[in-house]
Each structure stands twice: as structure tokens, then as C-alpha cells.
Amino acid sequence: MRFRHRRTAAAAALAAVAVFGLPACSAVLGEEESLVDAASMTVGVKTDQPGLGLDDGDGGITGFDVDVALYIADKLGVPADDVEFTGVTSAEREEKLISGEVDMVVATYSITPVRKTQVTFGGPYYVAKQDVLVRAEDTDIRGVRDLEGRSVCQGEGSYSAVRITEGLGIDVQKTEAPSYSACIDSLREGDVDAVSTDNLILAGFLAEDPSAFRFVNNPFTDEKYGVGLPYGDVRACEAVNKAISEMYQDGTAQEFLETWFGETDLQVVTSVPQFEGCV
Template structure:
């Protein structure tokens, strides 16, 4: 009896394995979604590796409508300064990260939505009553995040003499506020409410309660992808109509006694 060579045996085994795999279901590639990892109530990576927040719930709902289960979503961290880049270089399929729709960003990416309306506000230490209006910032130290619209809005319209410290993330701003390195931090009231309500922060901070701007959150997608834009818009409209949007808002912001706006009408690309 002729014994086959080892190489031939290996080839037969490999061929058999390939053939047996053809009948099985091909593994679906996960969908990559950009979110914030450090915004309580919006997008947060918890200590156990799970993700929580309103944007996480919106992204999960949209992904489901696109045909992906929760375990087929790969969340990737995005910062305010690199959202457009991750979309442009196909690192993510879409971004849901407290991403305000504006004309400057529309030059680089397209948006679906809007799906939420926030307003720029200020967060201060609970015992500080010296800041009651935007003009008070002219003699104060203010923290915001690099790449966000908030710092630009303060400089150009509200308090041009304010001393502005720009850091990489809102968590860093919160530490600076807690340590008296700054007098206030500014961004959307939804984000600030999430920090104020976070476990361990109760009673330490307060929102001033100013509506310094209107921030329409949209889902960022690659420029020109009108098919994806249409699908996401349909998903967002369905999320509102079936009650999932309202449930997600109450789940993520209820503890902060946050007065949110009703769901906006989806108009992007329409």
C-alpha cells in the first residue's frame, strides 16, 4: 500500500474543511459605529466594558434597522476633533456622538437626523453663585473641549474676554472644575446633565440654566452616501413613532431632572 505524503494529506484536510464551511452561514462583519466613551448619559464606556447612554441607544436602534444585532456592533471611540476623519477614512459606518449639525461639518460629511435638540449651557461648582449669565465669563476661567462648537461660540459671541482652556475630553474639564483650575465648563446641557447626575457627583455641580445655542444632534455619515442617509432617517423616524426615543431619553436623563426638547422632525437630506 502506498502511503500518501504528509503534504498531500494536509492539502486534503484543508480542502475538506473548506468544503464543509461552504454550507455554513458566513460570519457577518460587525458594523463599526463611532460614539463618545466619556460622556455619562450620552455615550459612556463603563468599567465592565459595556456601553451606556442616549447616543448608544440611538446607535443600537439604527444598527438594528440596518440589519445588525446588538452583538454585531463594534463601538469605536471618537473625539470631537476627529469625527470627520474617522468617517472619511471608513473607520466607522456612522457616528452618533453628540454631533451637532452645522455647515462647516457638512463640507466634509453628511448627516442623517436630527434626532435630538440640546442647548449650550454652563456647569459650575454647586457653591458658586458668581456666574448667572454668559457675560460673567469675561472675568472667569472656562473649560471646553478641542474641536467642539462650544468654545468657539463663547469666544465669538458671548464672552470674548473669557480665559478658555481647551482639553481633550469633557471628563478632563470636569476634573479641572472640581480642582478649581477653572470656574466653569461649557458644552451641551444634555452632556452637562449627565455629568451632574453621575454617581459620585451628586450635589457637587449645577447647571446655570442658560440656552446659549441650539444644538441639533445628527448622525454623521460619509459624504454622498444618500442611500445610507435615507435608511438612517427612516430608522430615526420609526424610533420616535414607536416610543423608543422617549423611553431612551427618560432612561438616560431622568435622574438629572433634565428638561429636554421634544423629538425634532427628521429633515437632513430631505
């Protein structure tokens, strides 16, 4: 659902246009629809990634991404009661933003040049690193080079395995599943040899079942998690970046990271990320 707007000076000017017949463009010159004017918003998050965005079974969604989204919304003037969360998969994030089904996406959404042609990104709000998760008993895989000739699962709409094959020139058997939770199930059943994606995602799954899996903990790329916004909404992007800066400076980001990943051996980053820019 597209966000509801507050009554702003621009709205008042439009009312005056209706009454007095003034040219609309002169009354609201420079004013464009933006998420910063929202009274409520719908946010797309993952629902199957422990520690990041997970359906809690009682109709709610919890995790680091959810906490970050609520913090940003509050800084934009939208209280938690007026934020609606809805599940999105990796493959449908752009589609739901473009269609207006969601107003913002906070869903382990890596910023890439291709995606930036369709989406305006705030942030990143965290810079994760791609790593590898294997079964606990598999001690042969110590780094990404050890995946040569092995089967690696990636979630639909993700580029994780492609970064290994095309980015690093390592020949792996790429398998795609509807989601990373499905990849983890395949790994558990022995249908694939490894799951490779962002270390925050892997750490969340590992925390749920530490006896079944082993975190290789040998990262090889940077994954910049962006806040997906409607294309061209520069005002919202700038406001989101300001909120992210405050989240790190006031210690909230560190608190969120410790809450969701403190019991894993993941080395989290607690400094303000370098922003991509809004134009």
C-alpha cells in the same frame, strides 16, 4: 473596519459581468456602496460622557447615544450582535469616518456647515442646547453673560467656548482639554470657572456628582446632534432619518431619555426633530 455588505442584486449583477463580460456600468447603473447594504457596522461613540457614551469598565459602552445607534442599526437590518462600538473623541470624528475606520458616528456630533463639507449627516436625532456647569458653591454665575472675564473649558475639537466669544461677543478665557471629562476634572479642582457645552453632556456629569456642581440651566444655543455618515451616502441618510422618526413616534426616544436623564432637572425634548436634509 469598513462594513461587510449583504449579497444584493447589484452584487449578483457584478457576478454576471464577470461571467459574461458585460459592461459593469450597465449592470449596476445607479447602485453605489451604502451603509443600508451592510451586514455589520462599526460605530464611533464617546466613552467618557456619562449618560451619553461611557466605558462601563467591563469592555462595554453604555448611554443614550449607544442606545440610539443600536436602534438605528436594527432598523437598517443590522442586529446588535453585528454592531461594534469604538471610542472617538470630538477631534477625530471626521478623520475616522473619512478613513473608513468607522461606518457611522453617534457621539454628540453637532451638525455644522463646515462639517457638512466632509460628512453626510442624518438627523438630528436630538436637539440639545448649550448651557453652563459651575461648582456648586459658585452662585454668581446665573447665565452666559456672567462668564465675562472668567475661564471656560471646552473639549478639543469642540466649538463651545468659541460660540460664547465669537457668537455672543463675551470675553472669556478659553481653555481647551482633551475631552469634556478632563474639563470636568479641571472644574472640580478649581482650575477653571465653568464648563460650557451641550446640556445633555452637562446633565450626565451632574447626575454623577450632584453635590459638586450646579447646572446654570439657562440655555443659549441649539445643538443639532447628527448621525455622522460617509460623505455622499444619501441612501443611508434617508434610511437613518426614517429610523429616527420611528424612534420618536413609537415612544422609544422618550424611554431612552428618561432612562439616562430622568433623574436630573433637565427638560428633555420628546418630539421628532426637524431634519436637515440629506443633500
